[in-house]
Amino acid sequence: MADIDALARLLRAELGSGQVITDRAELRTYECDGLAHYKVVPALVVLPHTAEQVAAVVRACVAAGVPFVARGSGTGLSGGALPHADGVLIVTAQMRRIVEIAPADERAVVEPGVINLQVTKAATPHGYYYAPDPSSQQICSIGGNVAENSGGAHCLKYGFTTNHVTGLQIVAPDGELLRLGGRALDPPGYDLIGAFVGSEGTLGIATEVTVKLTRLPETVRTLLAAFPSIDQAGAATSAIIGAGVVPAAIEMMDALAIEAAEAAVACGYPAGAAAVLIVELDGPSAEVEAQFEQVTALCEKNGAFEIRIAADDLERALFWKGRKSAFAAVGRISPDYIVQDGVIPRTALPEVLRRISEVANEHGVRVANVFHAGDGNLHPLVLFDDGIEGEAERAETVSGAIIDLCIEYGGSITGEHGVGMDKAKYMPRMFGDDDLDTMQLVRCAFDPLMLSNPGKIFPTPRLCGERPGRGAESPFPGVEIF
């Protein structure tokens, strides 16, 4: 094992002693991210202030053969920022400078520790905002959003983080500072920004991010529709999208999720609903008004028994309050829960929800469903009580079975939370050996020593010199992949 004490001395000299943490109690603060299921205390934590300091830390790690993991606000839900026990955790929380708001270019340039919502706050006076809005947007960092390709309720219309990043400064896994892209879209050469966003720290660390700013919409209209069954709410969702309307958001909650939200924040949703949809439209007034009538009619046609239209921002906020508090609210009706994140084709919603319910019943576990219905991004909350023996295991089984269902229906093992540590085991269920080998080739191109966030995304990492499996049956013997 490398000499961590020597590394700590070196980094203290380089960064200043206040920016290097070695005290065991303090280190423990960083033992997990938002997925508290996994806990690892890092060997060392550093808090760099500049990109050059991040580069210096990475170079020192490479020289010492020590793995390193970057962490923003630590709100991730897949263990992507889980520390390495023998490694350095590079926390970007002190890199919070908004470098530039450039409304004429519709761009903002920020450091990775900048909080998601702060970008919007800085852009709003200019008539712009930053569109990707994870539920954690009041606390999550742009650097973490880049690593995990974070989504949010409004990604149905506006796309994920990857659709909003046009430029990056990164520290590559060898410690070099590189620039990828810039302010323009689609520069020549390979699109390495696309590959980097969502690479969960395995291709390096973002130290500056250039993002698109989106014009504030002229109008926002929000409705809440209550349905007597989940099938009808699902059919309404398909009908809305099928009509060519792309709402800013279509969110669904089932009866159990509604119950939890009511218990927590008394949001006053219509009584007796098996499912509610929150549909939000934004854009030019003329467009929004016309489409709003269309959406209302489609909800009615598909059996909505009550439709409420937000009269003002206050009522709109109330509609969203129930939805946004749903995860935390589940604590009111269950001591423990797992938040799952999977994707299915929108058209399969009713069928998959039925099968989730069957699996849950089979194992005697309750599942509350809260999700981005418009893009088929499920967030089932699997409830359990850790105090009752065997419940945690049963919940884990149901949670895994839900992911299997997502794959079976042609969906994905993650919609917006990332693979991280938690879902690496599912990757071979979704990707074949050739697919994983190709990703591994790219990983090794950036990180041949496998020091940059090792153990995340890939289930069974090979060393980079090893011959990929597919080479074994190479039709042209003598030709090595490397």
Place this chain on the structure above:
Amino acid sequence: MADIDALARLLRAELGSGQVITDRAELRTYECDGLAHYKVVPALVVLPHTAEQVAAVVRACVAAGVPFVARGSGTGLSGGALPHADGVLIVTAQMRRIVEIAPADERAVVEPGVINLQVTKAATPHGYYYAPDPSSQQICSIGGNVAENSGGAHCLKYGFTTNHVTGLQIVAPDGELLRLGGRALDPPGYDLIGAFVGSEGTLGIATEVTVKLTRLPETVRTLLAAFPSIDQAGAATSAIIGAGVVPAAIEMMDALAIEAAEAAVACGYPAGAAAVLIVELDGPSAEVEAQFEQVTALCEKNGAFEIRIAADDLERALFWKGRKSAFAAVGRISPDYIVQDGVIPRTALPEVLRRISEVANEHGVRVANVFHAGDGNLHPLVLFDDGIEGEAERAETVSGAIIDLCIEYGGSITGEHGVGMDKAKYMPRMFGDDDLDTMQLVRCAFDPLMLSNPGKIFPTPRLCGERPGRGAESPFPGVEIF
């Protein structure tokens, strides 16, 4: 040099003799793509029918150490499909099957030889179309579009090819068939689709492409505005975008381009215009009508002396006829011309156009400007007469100076035609050594033998085992990048 005759025999046995061309006169048909400036006769041409046949050809090339180049319809404008004199040209023209039109998923699955416009034709009965529309859309292939990340007039609103491809089957440069992505957006793992689209054949050959289908708009409205100066047309463009309107297209033509178009197709644009703008809006009627009024007012405010609104599809087609024929029309006013393709920030349009005009005057060369004004994608046509000694060289100098201007103003050396053979020399003006080294690392991960379309994109290819330049000053000696 490898034994091409032996390779031809092997491929004839594998594919059938009708699919392998060795006759010198026939080979000459394939000596260039749309950029006829460069000509190279390939050693061998193959016309595979299936992905498996493409894979077999690539494996045979790898075994023989022979380079290979893929070609769709050969309409590219950067020499991206220029053959290799000692290599095999893999022509996908016989892979023209539309595998599936899936309107419920908003996806189409096609073979690479399928013509761009055929996708739209197949999707239209279902209420959908394929959005990226290069000027060559009646003849260019989807495979070529993927290789070059092709654009088109309507990419301002709808994005480039890279924004419309969600899945690929490719033959990797080692001959393996791989699948990248699928029907869903943003799957877990690295976004290799993003890296592949626009990689101009250097990361392999696409053998099946899954693209997004876009809902046909409810309404399309088109106007033509004539301005007394280019500055005013540029200012109107900035004002439209600045108002938060995103038209489907904003195209600009200057006086010389208008003159050429009139001479060729008598499109009847307003007389005496220093510049015309064609602005097209599409979407829900309610939105389009409201925004159309806004656009008209902004054109007037910025000095338009005549505004014509297309009354029907026929008049709309007439507006576009002048624009779409402009490139070919230039033949009426000049024996020869170079089509340049560069990008500048939209706000710099008037200034850069003035400087292009200065450079042209300085060298006694005429430049006609036709371009996608909305996204700052210039297409200057540099006119010359090859019969007059020195004119071709002067035109080439002006063409290169325009690219320098694009870089100086923070733009790009290509907007939608790609780097290919033609612009490889400009890459070091736009990218630093570190940037190019990083792209090279990815290239080598896919194509360590450098057989897949060698000589394109990168100006001075290193062998894949060579240590990148930046390693020379590595702060941690002893650590090799490979």
